[in-house]
Amino acid sequence: MGIGQSFWGMLDEPDRAAMLAAASRRTFAAGSVICHQGDETRNVLVVSRGRVRVSRYSLSGDESLLAVRGRGEIIGEVAAIDGLGRSATLTAVDTVEGVLITAPAFIRLCERHPRIVWALLRVQLARARAAADQQDLRTGPSLQRVGGLLLGLAHRDAGDMIATVPLSQRELAGIAGISRETLVRALKTLREQGIIATHRTRIEILREDELRALCGI
Template sequence: MVDVSERMWGRLAGAGAERRFRRGEVLLHQGDEPTHVALLLSGRVKVVLYPGEGSALLLAVRGPGEALGVMGVAGATDRSATVVALEVCVTRTLPAERFLALVREAGEEAVLLRNAMLRIREGEAWRAETASLPARLRVVRALLRLAVPVPGAPLEVPLGQAEIGQAVGLSRGVVAAELARLREARLVTTDTGRVVIDDQEGLRALAGTGQIGV
């Protein structure tokens, strides 16, 4: 999942066929052949890796303006993760060959490669961070990382406690306890399947210190 330039986005979206997905529907399946790219016009999705034995690792939440499935198409490798709609999503879909042809014609190969490398490095940094930080900092930094802005709506993480746990390697109970502390500090509000960030600056300060109220 990587971005392309704004100029390229318009050309790609104009060439794609519209598709709609309901909440919970899978846009891309891990292990499938990279037959197409999906441009996310509206809605949010979660990106999940299934390492095996029933385990799941939540990698990211993506929003409008994302090109989904690019890394598999560019590398001619099977899908590396599953992408699931968190709400109603609208995409424009292009066959892999058409997508690559448009990118080549526009001279956008370097942009594609650079953004792909940035995403890989971001993922590696997050995994290293998750392995070394205490639970509170894992949860706080995950909330900041997974919150995708939507125009006209409060900043929120559209995930439940178990899903946040999948992102940071913690049990649902531990995540629930940390969210309760953040609620008491009036940094977040929780509801079924989502966490609203009420004080983004306060949460950022906590992400750096680990101490509530500092």
């Protein structure tokens, strides 16, 4: 998602200024946990730099990766609004910089700035649509499942047409619900077609339009 399509990109300058005035700037080291699933903290984070891994853990400790959020995206708004505990664990993939807003301050901002509420609504609708598309793909052919997964997890900074997925092949296979061998074959096919480039712990999407056409989304 480019910065213009992100939560921050949807706001005008007065709304951004109001949010910055209510926020404190924070930096999180790569690999550090920003908050744990079940925590009572209700702070909202808007990412300025870096990527955040959003995960849920089962009672047995198995991780389910929900998303990777990047520049301009908002995280934690649901907990701030509904007052319940954290539904996911947030981990810094690399060095993350952002602005942190307490729940009471964020609610006041929403009450006074309709554009912030409108941006939140658009973000939630986009995430719900992406989740529905991903669920549909999970029952399709392995190539479509892998392609849809990459699109769902990818994040693109402004001006950068290459989306990066900061995950290993083992992690991707587990999330897609396929074997590592099947994943490797699918990635090889996409790589030979010039749609992606694979690295040790990340996968770059080089031709996003072709990948979306392959997945039918």
